[in-house]
Each structure stands twice: as C-alpha cells, then as structure tokens.
Amino acid sequence: MAFSDGSRRQSVIPSFVYSTAATSSVFEKLLPRSTISPMNPVFPNDGSPSSSSFLVQAPSEPxxxxxxxxPAFYAACTAGGILSCGLTHMAVTPLDLVKCNMQIDPSKYKSITSGFGVLLKEQGLRGFFRGWVPTLLGYSAQGAGKFGFYEFFKKYYSDIAGPEYAAKYKTLIYLAGSASAEVIADVALCPFEAVKVRVQTQPGFARGLSDGFPKFVKSEGALGLYKGIVPLWGRQIPYTMMKFASFETIVELIYKHAIPTPKDQCSKSLQLGVSFAGGYIAGVFCAVVSHPADNLVSFLNNSKGATVGDAVKKLGLWGLFTRGLPLRIVMIGTLTGAQWGIYDAFKVFVGLPTTGGVTPVVATAPSVAPELAKLSN
Incomplete structure (x- = not known):
C-alpha cells in the first residue's frame, strides 16, 4: 500500500491482483523492420507507402x-454498492413486508405463510410491494456509503497499521473498516427506513414515499425521521461488521482449502460463484447477530412516542431475539449473497478484481546482527 512518505509497503491484498501497469510490447523489438508484409505497410509522414520498410503492428492495448x-476506484465501489444494495432490497420487499408485520402485530401475522395469506387477502398482489420506493432509494444510499467507505477505511486502517500488523490483524481491520462505513451509511438510510416501516405496517397511512414523507414529517417533525437512528446503528453496525469480516474470512478459507487453483488463475465466473457462496453464509450470521435490533427498529418506527423499554416490555427478551428470525435468515442470506455477487460482478465489469482472497505472508527483513558479528570477527 502507498504511504504518504513515499515508501513502498506491501498491501494486505495480493499486489499482483491489483496490478494496473500496462504491458509493453516486445514483439516490435523481435520483428525485423524489413519484414515484407503487404498487409501491414508502414507509412511515412507524407502518407505514401514505404517500399523499403514493413512492420507487423502489435494489437491494440485493452x-x-x-x-x-x-478516486475512480472509490467511485466504482460506490456505484457497485448502490446497485447491490438498492436492487436486492427492493427485490425482497414482500419478505421484508411480512417480516415487519410479524414483528409489529404477531397476533395477526402468526407465521410466514399466514402472513402472506393475510396480505394477499387484504391488499392483493400490489400490496406485497408497498413501500418499494423508499426501500430502493434508502438502501441505494446506504449501499453507496457501506461499500464505498468500507474500501476507503480498509485501506486507511491498513496503512496506519503497516504491512506486518495489517496482515496479522486483518480481521480487526475488516471489523473497524465496516463499522466506520456503516455509521455514515445509516445516516443516509434512516429517513427512508422510518417512512418505509410506517407505510408497510400502517395500512392507509400513505401509498409510498411521495405522500408518506411529508405526512411523517408533519406528524413526527423533521427530527422524527432520525428517531430510530440509535437502534438502526444497533442493527446495522453489527450486521455489517459480520457481513464484511465473515465474508472476507470465508472467501479466504474457500480459496485456501476448497479450490486448488490460485485465485488469479481462476475464471471470473468461478470467482463470482465464490463471492455469492461466501456472501450467503455470511448473511446467515448477519441475520442472527442483528435481529434483536431489527425488532426494535420496526417497533419504534411503527409507534409514535415508543421507547426501547416499551419494545422490550411488549416483545419480551425471547421475542426480541426470535420473532421473525427464520424468515429473516432466509431473506438476509439470499440478500447478502446476491449483494456480494452483484458488487463483485460490477467490479469485474469495470476491470477490478473481486473482493477477498488468500492473504499473502508478509516477509520480514532478515536480521543483520549475525552478518555484523562475522564482519567484526
């Protein structure tokens, strides 16, 4: 990794994966300039063909x-985060809708299947996508901050630690980088999440974001949009820390123990398959860790003037950890796997490597004491 003092330090991530140096063409040097090839004449400055010199031209560089x-790298990661989070969360809106209603009204929405049945009976097929606009916009904004700032903070903390400690404590760097990124990302998400929950759990409140946003502000005030920021951080920060740290670890283990070929020699389709598998497994852990806070977010945004104590009292500790959990495991596992798949697919599309891999062993400088001892003798 590059440091401000100009010294070259080894990255936690394999440097050969990220090499962008253009490969010089050696074929022009090997081919004699007098090679006769009527298909590749070399033209002098006046535009007329030369009768004494022909050269086979090298193929154009990619x-x-x-x-x-x-800056272009971070912009690409930000764009990939927008696509991965916004599209996937919008796609699972029906699951999120049932999950939120199970958390708010368990007597009516008793199970996953009955929850879908109640929604279908009362609101029809269109009801399954109620709140999709704030979901799309909110999680697009969150994805931009989550992935873009994660890449930034991961490098920033690695640079501070130095190559040896960055490799040794890489998991701590993943955790710190993802936590820092999520704090920023949730500031962008929180207003949209507040409106989304109210639209999804209170039929008749609003049709969507356009009428729900001003109605929410009129009822709760502008600061009411951030009423759930603390429980949102409580849900999203552990979720994101688990999401990124476990993903990086799982992907490293897959390349180290399950795939005999080094990552840089694997096909892009295989690398993207590893990204999806690692993301899905990481998503299961994410759902379990962040579920109690998810229940709190749904409860607080649904009830005016509600507090965390009210939520704990009504839901109970067991309900706080388990209500809606099976559905959320399915939803978050699929969601996280798809997010990593889309994110890395976008990175490949713009010419970047996929995320994660086997961390190289950082070589330490050999001790010069034995050599100095020999010279002194």
Whole structure:
C-alpha cells in the first residue's frame, strides 16, 4: 500500500491482483523492420507507402483499467454498492413486508405463510410491494456509503497499521473498516427506513414515499425521521461488521482449502460463484447477530412516542431475539449473497478484481546482527 512518505509497503491484498501497469510490447523489438508484409505497410509522414520498410503492428492495448485506491476506484465501489444494495432490497420487499408485520402485530401475522395469506387477502398482489420506493432509494444510499467507505477505511486502517500488523490483524481491520462505513451509511438510510416501516405496517397511512414523507414529517417533525437512528446503528453496525469480516474470512478459507487453483488463475465466473457462496453464509450470521435490533427498529418506527423499554416490555427478551428470525435468515442470506455477487460482478465489469482472497505472508527483513558479528570477527 502507498504511504504518504513515499515508501513502498506491501498491501494486505495480493499486489499482483491489483496490478494496473500496462504491458509493453516486445514483439516490435523481435520483428525485423524489413519484414515484407503487404498487409501491414508502414507509412511515412507524407502518407505514401514505404517500399523499403514493413512492420507487423502489435494489437491494440485493452482499455486502461481503474487504478486501485484512486478516486475512480472509490467511485466504482460506490456505484457497485448502490446497485447491490438498492436492487436486492427492493427485490425482497414482500419478505421484508411480512417480516415487519410479524414483528409489529404477531397476533395477526402468526407465521410466514399466514402472513402472506393475510396480505394477499387484504391488499392483493400490489400490496406485497408497498413501500418499494423508499426501500430502493434508502438502501441505494446506504449501499453507496457501506461499500464505498468500507474500501476507503480498509485501506486507511491498513496503512496506519503497516504491512506486518495489517496482515496479522486483518480481521480487526475488516471489523473497524465496516463499522466506520456503516455509521455514515445509516445516516443516509434512516429517513427512508422510518417512512418505509410506517407505510408497510400502517395500512392507509400513505401509498409510498411521495405522500408518506411529508405526512411523517408533519406528524413526527423533521427530527422524527432520525428517531430510530440509535437502534438502526444497533442493527446495522453489527450486521455489517459480520457481513464484511465473515465474508472476507470465508472467501479466504474457500480459496485456501476448497479450490486448488490460485485465485488469479481462476475464471471470473468461478470467482463470482465464490463471492455469492461466501456472501450467503455470511448473511446467515448477519441475520442472527442483528435481529434483536431489527425488532426494535420496526417497533419504534411503527409507534409514535415508543421507547426501547416499551419494545422490550411488549416483545419480551425471547421475542426480541426470535420473532421473525427464520424468515429473516432466509431473506438476509439470499440478500447478502446476491449483494456480494452483484458488487463483485460490477467490479469485474469495470476491470477490478473481486473482493477477498488468500492473504499473502508478509516477509520480514532478515536480521543483520549475525552478518555484523562475522564482519567484526
């Protein structure tokens, strides 16, 4: 990794994966300039063909790849985060809708199947996608901050630690980087999440974001949009820390123990398959860790003036940890796997490597004491 003092330090991530140096053409040097090839004449400055010199021209270079940790790199990661989070959360809106209603009104929405039945009977098929606009916009904004700032903070903390400690404590760097990113991302998400929950759990409140947002502000005030920011952080920060740290660890283990071929020699389709598998497994852990806070967010945004104590009293500790959990495991596992798949697919599309891999062993400088002892003798 590059440091401000200009010294070259080894990255936690394999440097050869991220190499963007253009390969010089050696074929022009090997081919004699007098090679007769009527298909590739070399034209002098006046535009007329030369009768004494012909050269086989090298194929055109591919388009320049994005330089790692450049502004274009972070912009690409931000765009990938927008696509991965916004589209996937919008796609699972029906599951999220049933889950939120199970958390708010368990007597009416007793199970997953009965919950879908109640929604279908009362609101029809269109009811399954109620609140999709604030979901799309809110989680697009969150994804931009989550993935873009994660890449930034991961490098920032690795640079502070230095190559040896960054490799040794890489999991701590993943955790710190993802937590820092999520704090910022949730500030963007919170207003949309507040409106989404109210629209989804209170029939008749509003049709969507356009009428729900001003109605919410009129009822709760502008600061009411951030009433759930603390429980949202309580849900999302542990979720994201688990999401990124476990994903990086799982992907590293897959490449180290399950795939005999080094990552840089694997096909892009295989690498994307590893990203999806690692993301799905990580999503299961994410759902379990963040579920109590998810129940709190739904409860607080649904009830005016409600407090965390009210939620604990009504739901109980057991209900706080288990209500709606099976559905959320299915939803978050699929969601997280799809997010990592889309994110890495976008990175591949713009010429970047997929996320994660086997961390190289950082070579330490050999001790010079024995050599100095020999010279002194």
């Amino acid at each position: 388009s320049k790849k994005i330089e790692m940790y450049s």
